[in-house]
Amino acid sequence: MAVLQGQVDPRGEFTLAWFEWGTDPELTGFASTPEQTVGFGTTSVAVSAAIAGLTPGVTYYYRAAAESSGGTARAGPLSFTTAAAVRAAP
Numbered sequence: 001m002a003v004l005q006g007q008v009d010p011r012g013e014f015t016l017a018w019f020e021w022g023t024d025p026e027l028t029g030f031a032s033t034p035e036q037t038v039g040f041g042t043t044s045v046a047v048s049a050a051i052a053g054l055t056p057g058v059t060y061y062y063r064a065a066a067e068s069s070g071g072t073a074r075a076g077p078l079s080f081t082t083a084a085a086v087r088a089a090p
Contacts, residue, residue: 001052002082004033006064006075007044013068014040017047020074021062027077038066056085 008017015038022030033049047064054060059081065074 001050002054002060002080003048003050004062004064005046005048008038008047008064008066009044010038010041010066010068011070012040012042013070015066015068017045017064017066019047019049019051019062020065021051021060023058023060025061025077025079027061027063032065054082056082058082 004019004021006019008015016035017038018035019033020027020030024030033051036047036049038045038047059079061077061079063075063077065072
């Protein structure tokens, strides 16, 4: 499991946020976390979401995304690599 973290600025508009993630650096094919309400604030709000079912030793890419009446915005992708599988001693 990994916890994705980011920041979203609602800019005074009702805003929903989520994360898009996958193994493609361009995130052309991605999975999404459930939407979360960010609210109407005028300063950045921390958002996070846990993802599971990850493969050991693989690099994953993710970005925060948000939608309001002003449209949809996506941050540039970030990445992390899961730890390699540990082999049991013989």
